[in-house]
Amino acid sequence: MVKKVAVMGVGHSRFGVRSDVTIQELAFEAVKDALKDAEIEQKDIDLSVVGTAGTRTYELMPAVPINEYVGLEGKGPIRVEAACATGSAAVYTASASIVSGQVDVAIVIGIEKMCEVDTATSMAVGGRGGNYLWEFHLFGTSFPAYYALHATAHMAKYGTTEEQMAKVAVKAHKYGAMNPYAHFQREITVEQALKSRVITWPLKLYDCCPISDGAAAVILASEDKLKEFKVETPVWVDAIGFSSDTSNVCRRADYVGLGATVRASKMAYKRAKITPQKVDVATVHDCFTIAEILAYEDLGFCGKGEGGKLLDEGQTEIGGKIPVNVDGGLKSKGHPLGATGCSMVCELTKQLRGEAGKRQVPLKNYVALAHNVGGTGHYAYVTILRR
Amino acid sequence: MAEENPSITSRSITFTHKVPILKTRRFWEKLEEGEVYATKCRKCSRLYYPPQGDCAHCLSSDVEWVKLSKEAILETYTHALQRPAGFNQYEPYIIAIARTKDGVRVMGWLEDAKLEDVKIGMKLEMSTRKLTDGFLVITFKPR
Ligand SMILES: CC(C)(COP(=O)(O)OP(=O)(O)OC[C@H]1O[C@@H](n2cnc3c(N)ncnc32)[C@H](O)[C@@H]1OP(=O)(O)O)[C@@H](O)C(=O)NCCC(=O)NCCS
Ligand SMILES: [Zn+2]
Numbered sequence: 001m002v003k004k005v006a007v008m009g010v011g012h013s014r015f016g017v018r019s020d021v022t023i024q025e026l027a028f029e030a031v032k033d034a035l036k037d038a039e040i041e042q043k044d045i046d047l048s049v050v051g052t053a054g055t056r057t058y059e060l061m062p063a064v065p066i067n068e069y070v071g072l073e074g075k076g077p078i079r080v081e082a083a084c085a086t087g088s089a090a091v092y093t094a095s096a097s098i099v100s101g102q103v104d105v106a107i108v109i110g111i112e113k114m115c116e117v118d119t120a121t122s123m124a125v126g127g128r129g130g131n132y133l134w135e136f137h138l139f140g141t142s143f144p145a146y147y148a149l150h151a152t153a154h155m156a157k158y159g160t161t162e163e164q165m166a167k168v169a170v171k172a173h174k175y176g177a178m179n180p181y182a183h184f185q186r187e188i189t190v191e192q193a194l195k196s197r198v199i200t201w202p203l204k205l206y207d208c209c210p211i212s213d214g215a216a217a218v219i220l221a222s223e224d225k226l227k228e229f230k231v232e233t234p235v236w237v238d239a240i241g242f243s244s245d246t247s248n249v250c251r252r253a254d255y256v257g258l259g260a261t262v263r264a265s266k267m268a269y270k271r272a273k274i275t276p277q278k279v280d281v282a283t284v285h286d287c288f289t290i291a292e293i294l295a296y297e298d299l300g301f302c303g304k305g306e307g308g309k310l311l312d313e314g315q316t317e318i319g320g321k322i323p324v325n326v327d328g329g330l331k332s333k334g335h336p337l338g339a340t341g342c343s344m345v346c347e348l349t350k351q352l353r354g355e356a357g358k359r360q361v362p363l364k365n366y367v368a369l370a371h372n373v374g375g376t377g378h379y380a381y382v383t384i385l386r387r
Numbered sequence: 388m389a390e391e392n393p394s395i396t397s398r399s400i401t402f403t404h405k406v407p408i409l410k411t412r413r414f415w416e417k418l419e420e421g422e423v424y425a426t427k428c429r430k431c432s433r434l435y436y437p438p439q440g441d442c443a444h445c446l447s448s449d450v451e452w453v454k455l456s457k458e459a460i461l462e463t464y465t466h467a468l469q470r471p472a473g474f475n476q477y478e479p480y481i482i483a484i485a486r487t488k489d490g491v492r493v494m495g496w497l498e499d500a501k502l503e504d505v506k507i508g509m510k511l512e513m514s515t516r517k518l519t520d521g522f523l524v525i526t527f528k529p530r
Contacts (some may be wrong), residue, residue, distance in 0.1 A: 019392040019394060020392045116397075118472075119469075120470070120471055120472040120475060121471075121472045123469070123470070123472065124471035124472040124473055124474075131437070133406060135494060136471075137406075138494070138522075138523075138525065139480075139482050139494055139495065139524065139525075140467065140470055140471055140482075141482060141494075142467065142469075142470070142471045144469065145465050145467050145482055148467075149463045149464065149465050149482065149484060152463045152464055152507070153507065156463075156507040197468075198466070198468050199468060199469045200466065200467050200468065200469065201465055201466035201468070201502065202465075203465075249494070250436065250437070250484060250491070250493060251436075251492070255462065
């Protein structure tokens, strides 16, 4: 018997350099917020799933310390890791536990503490996000480098420009400036982005998401529980598609898209019985500006090679054909790895409930899509939410 | 402002691993001689680069070593100015992915080329080089 799963409550900490709190203190902010939003208490929760990549903190096995600090000892925890897609993998784990009837209410705590180590160390951890022995060890790869390899190829094949990539950052910062949880809450210009320092050519500082600390929590519940708690406008987790790709980027089909995104989205669209055109609002994995352009194409929001054009036309702004990352995206909101997938669900839940304030998109089909990539297309999750 | 928050220093921990290379030893040895080797499954003929001692396709562990051609075509690249820990002792490098005549892609550092002259599709010559600290790297040069 397969059960339906809905989002009962969402919570979010402020993202950014959070040197004011430890990992468990950071989790507390998101969990408290989510419990309040769901109007339930810890005793109502059956299972806790902690999503954290956990590769940059002193607390190497943080799930239990987190669970204790937020008053959830005994409820799990299951610790989940899927690189930058950890949050979505954790949502999937909690959701699957409910779908299978094993639990009725589960909390997903997506969290990352990234700013306790220096940037070079952080880059050396990220650079191991492929296949250590054959890439990082020999050539000193990094996340900005992996995505730059894709940007160079996309520019050469489709004529995508540095200016189009800058437009992704400008859009992200525009909405980030309206998001009180965002790491960066300031607008930037195309010129500023283009003039910023080169990190891994063609990617510059403003093409990169920052290194952030942050937490986001999502409470999921079965249909029966929703009735019991009298949730009036539940947001349903309609479908979760997933896929992955080779660890060695040398073995990929090409560098102008992410195969894992294509496959995960096809699975999600099929399971939810929708087409990309039905999506009212999306959050996509813009860890680097080129990644947002690849996402438009791989998710079917436009044709292959047309991502730059979609930006030029402003189609992914509020009021456009498909508003994308109107919470500031990873670029401006920040990208605390484990928190990101949960943060996407938080934002889309608020959008579908019509609670997004100044950043509210118009709703037509009441369908939202979260796209979360781990590594450089090493993992991909596509989650469809519906009200 | 965030930097001003009080903090204490953790006990430090350093990992330096012993990476087993019994199954890929030939690759590491041949790098010293300027050559890059792949493996080929004797049962199903799959060519593997990076090399591996076990075939993921047919599950055979009967593989042979194959020397890759030095002729390669550039597929994509990036100039790594900001580098990760462990690589800041080197000058900024160009990470490239090129396809050899054998049809496999190899990652390496593109050297002896000015960034503005680098073009996807250009012909490259593959080799290897020992860095000052003893680590080996695969290199490409314009041909
Ligand atoms: C690009 C990157 C290397 C820059 O980090 P850095 O060298 O520590 O940055 P700096 O110390 O030079 O920061 C200088 C300023 O730019 C800001 N800044 C840092 N990263 C920024 C970013 N990505 N975008 C915009 N501004 C940024 C800092 O807040 C700082 O501002 P201040 O002077 O007002 O305090 C780093 O942000 C990074 O690695 N990003 C990618 C993270 C990643 O790979 N995530 C996983 C992806 S899947
Ligand atoms: Zn075989």
